[in-house]
Amino acid sequence: MIEKMKMVHIVTSASRKEEMLKGLREAGVMHLAEKQSADREITERFQTMSRTANTLKEYAAPKQEASKEILSDDEFNKMYDGVLDAIERKSVLGSEISAANTEIDRVSAWGDFSPAEVNKLREDGYDLHFYTIADKDLSAAVAHDDVRMFRLGTIDKMKAVATLGPLPAEIPATEFMIPEKSISEMQAGIEAAREGIAACDEALKAASIYDASFKDQMLKTQNDINYSAANATTQGDEDFVWLSGYVPEADLDTFTKMAAEKNCAWAVEDVAEEDEAIPTKVRYNKVSRFIQPVFDILGIVPGYREQDISLWFFLFFTLFFAMIIGDGGYGVLILLGTIFLRVKQGKGSTVTFLLFVLSIATIVWGAVTGTWFGMVSAMNVPFLKALVIPSFATYPEFFGSTDSVSQNAIMKFSFSIGAIQMALGCILAIKKKISEKNLSWVADLGWMIAIIAMYMLALNLVIHEDISLKPVFGGIGVAFVLVLLFGGMSPELSFGQGLKAGLANAFTDFLDTISCFGNVMSYIRLFAVGMAGVAISQSFNGIAAGMHGPLIILGVLVVLIGHALNIVMCFLSVVVHGVRLNVLEFSGQVGLEWTGIPYEPFKKLNK
Secondary structure, three states: OEOOEEEEEEEEEHHHHHHHHHHHHHHOOOEEOOOOOOOHHHHHHHHHHHHHHHHHHOOOOOOOOOOOOOOOHHHHHHHHHHHHHHHHHHHHHHHHHHHHHHHHHHHHHHOOOOHHHHHHHHHOOOOEEEEEEOHHHHHHHHHOOOOOEEEEEEEOOEEEEEEEOOOOOOOOOEEEOOOOOOHHHHHHHHHHHHHHHHHHHHHHHHHOOOHHHHHHHHHHHHHHHHHHHHHHHOEEOOOEEEEEEEEEHHHHHHHHHHHHHOOOEEEEEEOOOOOOOOEEOEOOOOOHHHHHHHHHHHOOOOOOOOOOOHHHHHHHHHHHHHHHHOOHHHHHHHHHHHHHHHHHHOOOOHHHHHHHHHHHHHHHHHHHHOOOOOOHHHHHOHHHHHOOOHHHOOOHHHHOOOHHHHHHHHHHHHHHHHHHHHHHHHHHHHHHHHHOOOOOHHHHHHHHHHHHHHHHHHHHHHOOOOOOHHHHHHHHHHHHHHHHHHOOOOOOOOHHHHHHHHHHOHHHHHHHHHHHHHHHHHHHHHHHHHHHHHHHHHHHHHHHHOOOHHHHHHHHHHHHHHHHHHHHHHHHHHHHHHHHHHHHHHHHHHOOOOOOEEOOOOOOOOO
16 A cells, blocks of 8 residues: 655754754655755765775685675775776776887887987977988989988888988878887886786775675765765755655654654644645565566556556466466576575565575466467376366367367467556546546546456457347447547546546547557467477477487587577567566556656665
């Protein structure tokens, strides 16, 4: 359920501002309204520290044991400054090596000479310049009265020359700029830079064991960011400071107790009807909490005034997951992986419990369809064959049936699940609107009639069930009229105004009625994606089965890689299709737009 929120205000004297903020952080129940940005310097420190911690992971030896010791603030700052210096110095040295190599490439054709000696000659009055010049232009330069030239050799099919004074502008030539150092000096510099980089690498490797200390300091910095943001959000004058925010009704006692202890004044009021910034705090029960990791990954939160469908989302998502993965063998692999994760963690988590449920559901679906790694031979095992529901069998020939009968049964099941889920969405919307005295619940009743009619139409058109279409089209017509007449109703409008608003949306309602058929049809993806996964499994099995003798090792690799790729694609299909059916089709019927603001109280984080 979505917890009821209250708007609270807290006031104290300007001199006790810090005491009030610390009290609010300790209570950890107030979601700040209009939260301001934290101090930029603190935010940048967190970002730099996070990047540095990730960089150090690249220097950790594969079997290196991380230090569990948490450095003190002074010790960490000393180590951290050394790490930043090493990273910066390594970058500078790398740039120096790159520049030196570029310069060596530029001057290497001229040989390893001493630029210092050339500069000494220039200081002694010999204005030396060096050029590369084409043969045809060399003759003109030699014949020129003002040119004093020395031929040096050939560079890249061009003549290299030295002159006393610059060449006249009318003679085409490319001047060679004397480098600051000789090639041997630059090579020595490169070697010294490489030694410096090696020293930096050693320093970074030594610091890579302090991952726990980095996490500890990042947590402290994150708490500093939150405190800084709360401090910036606080309003006040010379005498008083105050804050406003939202507190769950169930936590009001915690808030008021803290305010009394800190000698603060406070006020509590109901949230305004027009307030769109109210945060959403969902209280999960023992079952619905399993879906929380999925919500967290997707980053979706119901709006404060929307419905909590987490339980229904979890139940349907579990079924969709099982049907899309579709293979009991894959379910066993997921279960084994979950057991390994559970043992490694040492304690259970919501994620592992969710994976347990999803893997078991997948095993059950694989058992009733007879799908085990896409192997036909699995049906030769009496125990596995006894678990199959014949009408759902992936290999119906073992049960005296045909592929078309089995496929039609699963398609009908998919359509039925879709119709049930969407109709349930309408019922939830009706229940909510009746409690709000919103007459538009009649339009939702119309949508439920349309869904049932479209379901019957899908059965007739896709799997050719003998269904009379007259009552189907009659139901669609009745549904359209109900939606048209009552779709614009709302508590703040009169019946006439609501009727007028509904009629104004006639064309949109007509298109939505047509799209309702598409929504019902979209549930066929549960059948199609599941069958595609089975077909891919069978293909890889068939390729491997044709390999004999020495090729049997290659066949094993084909099976392992093929099934691994198929599992990955199945998981992607769950995200694309299984989540979509809940977030779009089902949520659309409920009237849920997932526009919620997550409830994030000002508190001291512990992880």
